[in-house]
Amino acid sequence: EEREQADSATDPYADDPPRHPALRVNSQKPFNAEPPSEILTDTYITPSAFFFKRNHLPVPRVDPGTYRLEIQGLPKGPVSLSLADLKSNFPKHTVTATLQCAGNRRLEMNQVKQVKGLNWGIAAISNATWAGARLRDVLLEAGYKPGSKFQHVQFEGLDHDVTGTTYGASIPIRKAMSEEGDVLLAYEMNGEELPRDHGYPVRVVVPGTVGARNVKWLAKIVVSEEESSSHWQQNDYKGFSPGTDWDTVDYKSAPAIQELPVQSAITQPAQGSTVSCSKGELTVKGYAWSGGGREVIRVDVSLDGGKTWNVATLGGAEEGQEAATSPPPGRAWAWKLWELTVPLPAETQELEIVCKAVDNSYNVQPDTMAPVWNLRGVLSNAWHRVKVTVRKD
Amino acid sequence: EEREQADSATDPYADDPPRHPALRVNSQKPFNAEPPSEILTDTYITPSAFFFKRNHLPVPRVDPGTYRLEIQGLPKGPVSLSLADLKSNFPKHTVTATLQCAGNRRLEMNQVKQVKGLNWGIAAISNATWAGARLRDVLLEAGYKPGSKFQHVQFEGLDHDVTGTTYGASIPIRKAMSEEGDVLLAYEMNGEELPRDHGYPVRVVVPGTVGARNVKWLAKIVVSEEESSSHWQQNDYKGFSPGTDWDTVDYKSAPAIQELPVQSAITQPAQGSTVSCSKGELTVKGYAWSGGGREVIRVDVSLDGGKTWNVATLGGAEEGQEAATSPPPGRAWAWKLWELTVPLPAETQELEIVCKAVDNSYNVQPDTMAPVWNLRGVLSNAWHRVKVTVRKD
Ligand SMILES: [Mo]
Ligand SMILES: [Mo]
Numbered sequence: 001e002e003r004e005q006a007d008s009a010t011d012p013y014a015d016d017p018p019r020h021p022a023l024r025v026n027s028q029k030p031f032n033a034e035p036p037s038e039i040l041t042d043t044y045i046t047p048s049a050f051f052f053k054r055n056h057l058p059v060p061r062v063d064p065g066t067y068r069l070e071i072q073g074l075p076k077g078p079v080s081l082s083l084a085d086l087k088s089n090f091p092k093h094t095v096t097a098t099l100q101c102a103g104n105r106r107l108e109m110n111q112v113k114q115v116k117g118l119n120w121g122i123a124a125i126s127n128a129t130w131a132g133a134r135l136r137d138v139l140l141e142a143g144y145k146p147g148s149k150f151q152h153v154q155f156e157g158l159d160h161d162v163t164g165t166t167y168g169a170s171i172p173i174r175k176a177m178s179e180e181g182d183v184l185l186a187y188e189m190n191g192e193e194l195p196r197d198h199g200y201p202v203r204v205v206v207p208g209t210v211g212a213r214n215v216k217w218l219a220k221i222v223v224s225e226e227e228s229s230s231h232w233q234q235n236d237y238k239g240f241s242p243g244t245d246w247d248t249v250d251y252k253s254a255p256a257i258q259e260l261p262v263q264s265a266i267t268q269p270a271q272g273s274t275v276s277c278s279k280g281e282l283t284v285k286g287y288a289w290s291g292g293g294r295e296v297i298r299v300d301v302s303l304d305g306g307k308t309w310n311v312a313t314l315g316g317a318e319e320g321q322e323a324a325t326s327p328p329p330g331r332a333w334a335w336k337l338w339e340l341t342v343p344l345p346a347e348t349q350e351l352e353i354v355c356k357a358v359d360n361s362y363n364v365q366p367d368t369m370a371p372v373w374n375l376r377g378v379l380s381n382a383w384h385r386v387k388v389t390v391r392k393d
Numbered sequence: 394e395e396r397e398q399a400d401s402a403t404d405p406y407a408d409d410p411p412r413h414p415a416l417r418v419n420s421q422k423p424f425n426a427e428p429p430s431e432i433l434t435d436t437y438i439t440p441s442a443f444f445f446k447r448n449h450l451p452v453p454r455v456d457p458g459t460y461r462l463e464i465q466g467l468p469k470g471p472v473s474l475s476l477a478d479l480k481s482n483f484p485k486h487t488v489t490a491t492l493q494c495a496g497n498r499r500l501e502m503n504q505v506k507q508v509k510g511l512n513w514g515i516a517a518i519s520n521a522t523w524a525g526a527r528l529r530d531v532l533l534e535a536g537y538k539p540g541s542k543f544q545h546v547q548f549e550g551l552d553h554d555v556t557g558t559t560y561g562a563s564i565p566i567r568k569a570m571s572e573e574g575d576v577l578l579a580y581e582m583n584g585e586e587l588p589r590d591h592g593y594p595v596r597v598v599v600p601g602t603v604g605a606r607n608v609k610w611l612a613k614i615v616v617s618e619e620e621s622s623s624h625w626q627q628n629d630y631k632g633f634s635p636g637t638d639w640d641t642v643d644y645k646s647a648p649a650i651q652e653l654p655v656q657s658a659i660t661q662p663a664q665g666s667t668v669s670c671s672k673g674e675l676t677v678k679g680y681a682w683s684g685g686g687r688e689v690i691r692v693d694v695s696l697d698g699g700k701t702w703n704v705a706t707l708g709g710a711e712e713g714q715e716a717a718t719s720p721p722p723g724r725a726w727a728w729k730l731w732e733l734t735v736p737l738p739a740e741t742q743e744l745e746i747v748c749k750a751v752d753n754s755y756n757v758q759p760d761t762m763a764p765v766w767n768l769r770g771v772l773s774n775a776w777h778r779v780k781v782t783v784r785k786d
Contacts, residue, residue, distance in 0.1 A: 174722050239755050241693050243702040255690055259754035292754050297648055300634050306764060309636040329567050356764065361652035361685050362632050362772050367760035371699060371749065379755050 012058040012162065017196040020049040026118040030055040031197070034123035041267040041285045041337050044315075045096070046126035048190050053197045054101050054124065056167050056232070057159035060217050064201045069185070073150070073223035076143035083201050086185060089141070090133035095182045097207035097333035098289050099214055100125040102237050102257055105265065105380035112370045115377030122265040122384065125287065127335050130205045132186035135221075136177050144223060146177065154222040155204050155215035168230030169213045171206055171258065173223070180293075180331055182207045185218065207333035208293045210257045212237045227256060242373040249375060257378065260291035262365055264299055264338075264357035265384040274389045275351075277344045282351075284312070285339045286384070290359035295332030298358040301340045305352035306367065306383065312338040312355070332360075344390065353386045405451040405555065410589040413442040419511040423448040424590070427516035434660040434678045434730050437708075438489070439519035441583050446590045447494050447517065449560050449625070450552035453610050457594045462578070466543070466616035469536035476594050479578060482534070483526035488575045490600035490726035491682050492607055493518040495630050495650055498658065498773035505763045508770030515658040515777065518680065520728050523598045525579035528569050528614075537616060539570065547615040548597050548608035561623030562606045564599055564651065566616070573686075573724055575600045578611065600726035601686045603650045605630045620649060635766045642768060650771065653684035655758055657692055657731075657750035658777040667782045668744075670737045675744075677705070678732045679777070683752035688725030691751045694733045698745035699760065699776065705731040705748070725753075737783065746779045 013029040023033035035050040064083050071079040081089075103117050104124035135153070144150070153176040157167040175181045184205040187194060194200040199216030206213050212232055227233050238254040268285040269275050275282055282303070288296040299312040314336045327333065338355075356365045366372055369382040406422040416426035428443040457476050464472040474482075494517035496510050503512060528546070537543070546569040550560040568574045577598040580587060587593040592609030599606050605625055620626050631647040661678040662668050668675055675696070681689040692705040707729045720726070731748075749758045759765055762775040 172722055239691075239751065241691060241702050241704045243693070243704065255753055257755060261754055261756040298632075298634060300636070300764075309634050309764070311634045311636065329565055358632065360648055361654055361756075362650060363654040363754075363756040364759050364765055364774075366757050367764060371693075371702070371760060372757055381757075 015061050016059045019053065019197065023050070023053070024121065026120060030057055031059070032118050034121060035126070037121060037123045037265075037267045038270055040123050040126070041287055044127065044337060045190060046128055048128065048192070048195050048198065051126040051128055051198065052101065052124045054211055055159070055197065057161055059196050060158040060160075062158060062201055062217060067201055069202060069218060070220045071138070071142045072220065074143040079142040081138070083187065086133050086138070086202065087187060090137045092131055093134045093182070093184060094129060094131040095184060095205065095207055095333060096127065096129045097182070097205055098125060098127040098335040099211045100260055100263065100289065101211045102260070102378040103380070104263070105384070106377040108382070109369050109373055109377045109380040112373050115373070115375060117377045122267070125263070125289065125335070128189050129191065130184055130186040131188040132184040132202070132205070135183040135185055135204070136179065136181065138185060139177065139223065144177070149225055150223045152224050152227050154224055154228040155218060156220040156222070157215050158217040158219045166219065167215060167232065168228045169215050169233050170224070170228035171209060171213050175206065175209065175258070180328070182331060182333065207331075208259055208291050210237065210260050210291070213258065236376065237378065238376070239379045240374045240376070242371060244375060246375060261379060261381050262290040262294070262296070262357050262359045262363045263381045264288035264296075264355050264365065266353055266355050266386045269353070269386065269388050271386050272388070274391050276393055277348065277390050278393050280344055281341055282344050283339060283341045284353055284355075285337070286355055287335045287337055288357035289335035290332070290357070290363065293330045293332055294359040294361055294363070295327060296336045296357050297360050299338045300356050300358070302354040303342060303351050305385070306354045310340055310342055312340040314338050348390045351388050351390060353388065354383050356383045408454050409452045412446065412590065416443070416446070417514065419513060423450055424452070425511050427514055428519070430514060430516045430658075430660045431663055433516050433519070434680055437520065437730060438583060439521055441521065441585070441588050441591065444519040444521055444591065445494065445517045447604055448552070448590065450554055452589050453551040453553075455551060455594055455610060460594055462595060462611060463613045464531070464535045465613065467536040472535040474531070476580065479526050479531070479595065480580060483530045485524055486527045486575070486577060487522060487524040488577060488598065488600055488726060489520065489522045490575070490598055491518060491520040491728040492604045493653055493656065493682065494604045495653070495771040496773070497656070498777070499770040501775070502762050502766055502770045502773040505766050508766070508768060510770045515660070518656070518682065518728070521582050522584065523577055523579040524581035525577040525595070525598070528576040528578055528597070529572065529574070531578060532570065532616065537570070542618055543616045545617050545620050547617055547621040548606075548611060549613040549615070550608050551610040551612045559612065560608060560625065561621045562608050562626050563617070563621035564602060564606050568599065568602065568651070573721070575724060575726065600724075601652055601684050603630065603653050603684070606651065629769065630771065631769070632772045633767045633769070635764060637768060639768055654772060654774050655683040655687070655689070655750050655752045655756050656774045657681035657689075657748050657758065659746055659748050659779045662746070662779065662781050664779050665781070667784050669786055670741065670783050671786050673737055674734055675737050676732060676734045677746055677748075678730070679748055680728045680730055681750035682728035683725070683750070683756070686723045686725055687752040687754055687756070688720060689729045689750050690753050692731045693749050693751070695747040696735060696744050698778070699747045703733055703735055705733040707731050741783045744781050744783060746781065747776050749776045
């Protein structure tokens, strides 16, 4: 008991929640971890315990009874909502949406040339069903008038550093207010209360938008003519040319990342593994997703490093929970799991398996990582390449 | 006189309009031509005479006095509008928008492996200022009710083949009705009546969407639950995997191209040209554009085949007519011209100049053409590569 208090006094992370031991930890304090990539495509909906955790700061301890969400910047003055207000005054809206960290697959970009950031593998991406109030409904109730001068909606979390600086981010008002934007003030994840690591009691879910704008432990919303002034909006989470280094970078020259580009990766077989050719065929599995509500329409898979290509099967019955119908146009927020079973040529000893996805704007992934390399290691979406050895038996 | 009549009787193309002799003709009948690529970036607005011409059929002769636009499919019954109705009953809306043929840069894809289609260079893309009635306004006036079951807006042209089949295409109702979609029934191009080659007296302009849906010589609009049944919607203008050939292609398996992916090309220096190093520097120019209203935020240029990259300057004062302010979010319909002046290394004899663009969803162009190769040669948007010889003098 005394020991715990001492820890809490000296270690701001001492009150962080327990986590599943199978997670691959990239950073303990703050906690950043991804699931083993092999299990990522076992289920269409990622169980919350396995959903990647990306914390910038200690997990705050929030009392749901005294929790308030403050809304500021609108002409009729500030509004304060309790958790009960949020749940009872607005329709509950449910959205299945994939979140991806800007740094997903940074490890591969790091292999080209060193970047700054956590060394994420391919699993800083997960898919969940979120429920809560629509941000649009809440802002309209708080007095937002369509057509007004505001351009951005800023969010502040309850998580803070030792100086009291809180995590913050913003999104364009157009996304926030769109009837098709599906931006949530979510209080449920996969049918339960939000876990503490995912923003209990309330987080923002901005479908189609980089994880960093999906602010957790939401304390405050500010409707503004300006973007968030936070470090993470202004001086982080932006993309630059491969020729830009820490001496020349001008963060003002690039827009904050919002919608992410088309992405895919191979979850099975694992990088560097040995596969059996006893059945004479190989099954390859993975995920594919694109930002901005764009739907993945095709995944191409190569077994020869990109020389020849096969078309994978998207979705399919075995995932069970996957929606049978197409998402509404422009609202494809969730990933598609894919798989391909192909004959293994008899003499094969090694394979370089490659995947690349195409979205419904026919955007594609770049062939290689070096030309999209950037000093912060974000937006790492070149073809995913997995080398395996084939065992004869 | 008799000779002309005889021609008209036997040649459906005999009444096509005269064209600028500087155009590079890919096909005379139907007429398909692009401007010399060097002049494409001389002006932000492409003069109508140089705007690329992509006709599928003979240019119809339309009498503006008797012209009617028929609107069908809506509950209150068909509507017929004269040209005067269109001009006087609806606000005139002006939009600067780039149109690009799905087959732009097909020549380069053809060099990987033979494709079917016109051998377009890099100039099947142009930028113009269009004015006309908003399609949205016209459909609302014709009785369209938001939220109804309709999913598509079909267009039919007055151009037809010898059997009477007219050109046709459709776009999603979401694009047609969006207040931010800027879809026009245009009767002006660059401040004048539409030229005959560009759809006189009325064409559809669908900003951010592939040229093929911007139906010219517009005769009929059908609001429908279905896409256009035309050849060009169903069995053409779709993208496929490099592994798909004419024996295996299933046109139903791919969505019709609507929004195009991010694109850029180098217009100066020209492919295979000799440049002087007397000034010790080289200026590279080009265009960049992305579909769906996504704004190009950066163009990277390499002089060493893609090993190292410089950031080009976008737009700029010298183009004169270019808008000084950014387009509204999600409505970047027009291209950006770009340029870069760089020192020429003293010992340089040959250069491989490369460009690649990034849009505000951080989508990028693929490195090489082979992996986006498709049997119809559309969506050709790999890095543009220009080889030049350096002359010492
Ligand atoms: Mo992130
Ligand atoms: Mo086209």
